[in-house]
Amino acid sequence: MHFFRLFFRCFIFVVLTILTQIGGMAYLLSLFATRVMGMSRFSARILVFLLFYAAATFLANMAAPAFGRVPLSCFAGEGDKMMVRSALYCALNRNYVTPRMRDLVAALSEDMDEKFPGTTTVVLDGNFPFIDGFPLLPHLSHADGRKLDIAFYYKDADGYFVDGVTRSPIGYFAFEQPRAGDEQPCEGRKDIITTRWNFDWLQPFFPSYRIEEQRTGFALQWLSTVGAKQFGLEKIFVEPHLRNALAASGETIRFQGCRAARHDDHIHIQVR
Structure with missing residues (x-):
């Protein structure tokens, strides 16, 4: 019984660390605190953990700049032109x-709104607050603060732009499928080790929005x-069929490879 409890706690520590980077440490501190205070009720232990996790998240916001990273705010105001999707x-x-x-991304969002008034730029996964090389799963490269995913700009079934909205609730996995004759460098491949998931079963659940070509093309x-030129951007990952459809060009626009995740549901950018 003791071994099972130890294994379970180690498992929770690892999962929370993988998912949040700081959650595992908050969990250990909450275990220590509840033991010292003699708390045995499950609800009390959960509450203590949440308090420790909230405190750790707040402290991470304060400490991250010392590690060369800053948080993008999830509390967009009325006049903000950029928002975190969720x-x-x-x-x-x-x-981070x-x-x-x-x-x-702040400059992009301002210029997007100047070009297309009433446009909000939506960002997705960035990075964790600390430690270069710490993986942000399932991404292969979001490990140093220099990467960020940006959502596409969308229009509804009638062709009207929908601001601050993505097809997927989290901005990922709602793919823009290539058409017959489009460039598809991974067609026919059956890689065993890959994060290029298609999620065909999931696609019917997403709304019938499509890329708003003018805004997404302008952003690229x-x-x-x-x-x-101004911010040291060195890489943009987007699927070739979208690059061609949006007439986007430039040596920084690249294909990420066939083992990495698909990039016809978002734009990946990287700075020096």
Whole structure:
């Protein structure tokens, strides 16, 4: 029984650390606190953990700049032109980037709204607050604060732009499927070890929004020109069929490879 309890606690520690980076440590501290205070009720233990986790998240916001990272705010105001897609990203500490990346996405969102008034730029996964090389699963490269995913801009079934909305509730896995004749470098491959998941069973559950071509195309072109020149952007990952459809060009626009996740549900950017 004792061994099972120890194994279970180790498992919880590992899972929380993988998911949030700081959650495992908050869990250990909560175990110590509840033992000292003699708390045995499950609800009390959960509450203590949540308090420790909230405190750790707050302290991470304060301490991250010392490690070269800053949080993107999940509390967008009325006048803000950029928003994190879901508070879940902040709750899991996945909203951290370098100051250069923060400045880049802020400038992109301002220029997008100037070009297309009433446009909000939606961002997705960034990085954890601490330690270069700590993996942000399931991503292969979000481990140093220099990477950020940006959602596509969408229009509804009638062709009208929908602001601050994505097809997927979290911004991922709602793919823009290539058409017959489109460039598909991974067609026919059957890699065993891969994160290029298609989730065909999931696609019918998403609304019938489609990419808003003008805004998404402008964003890609802005990133490959202004972003590269002024903010040190060095890589943009997007699927070839979308790059072609949006007439986006530039040496920074690349294909991520066939073992990495699909990039026809979001745009991945990276700065130096």
